[in-house]
Amino acid sequence: MTPWHGDYLHHVDLAEAVTASLLEGTQATPEIKDVKVRATDAAAKRLRRSDSPAPHSEWDVELEETDVAELVSATMAAINGWLEPPGLKAGWLHAYLVLGDAVDANAKARVEATLQRLRSGGLVEAVERTNLERAFVAELIGGCRKVVIGYTVKRDMPGLDGPAVERLYARGAHWLKGEPL
Numbered sequence: 001m002t003p004w005h006g007d008y009l010h011h012v013d014l015a016e017a018v019t020a021s022l023l024e025g026t027q028a029t030p031e032i033k034d035v036k037v038r039a040t041d042a043a044a045k046r047l048r049r050s051d052s053p054a055p056h057s058e059w060d061v062e063l064e065e066t067d068v069a070e071l072v073s074a075t076m077a078a079i080n081g082w083l084e085p086p087g088l089k090a091g092w093l094h095a096y097l098v099l100g101d102a103v104d105a106n107a108k109a110r111v112e113a114t115l116q117r118l119r120s121g122g123l124v125e126a127v128e129r130t131n132l133e134r135a136f137v138a139e140l141i142g143g144c145r146k147v148v149i150g151y152t153v154k155r156d157m158p159g160l161d162g163p164a165v166e167r168l169y170a171r172g173a174h175w176l177k178g179e180p181l
Helices: 012-024 042-047 068-075 091-102 105-120 126-141 163-176
Strands: 037-039 061-063 077-079 082-084
Touching (some): 068 091
Parallel strands (some): 037 061
Antiparallel strands (some): 077 082
16 A cells, blocks of 8 residues: 555555654564565565575575566456456555565455455445445554565656647647547
8 A cells, every 4th residue: 555546545544653653662673583585576685785695495585576566467358448357547456465474274264254345346335335345454554474665656657747748748638539559
């Protein structure tokens, strides 16, 4: 869940509470010694402090880069202009796509049932939906088997103004006139 997700505001108070507790130092910090880190791809290897890789079978932490856009596109289907599954752009679905494979076996059925409820669109009340999304994300991150430690912001995307947006508007105008793009 990032500030760039449309449903981030449903979770912002939780993010602020965690940030505040980390900055205040109210949480006990465990002493970490001799952690063996395994990095599975080039981006993850850049984060590792040592150039010597951990043996294949002896590691404590694994770093891997996940392209959420690839996960979403593998899940997406377009039917008559509608994008499937519901919630395709929502942070809770992205969290599931990234963290769902690491859910504890005891919680797996509960997580899948909640996912089906969120995808069904049967939740009428906004408060009920928001609370279910919050509980769903909390269930996904519970147990710390897999944790998101960061994300890349695409700075090359057009903002709300500037030359990139002007080119985009011009391209759209050509398309509306039936001209080739």
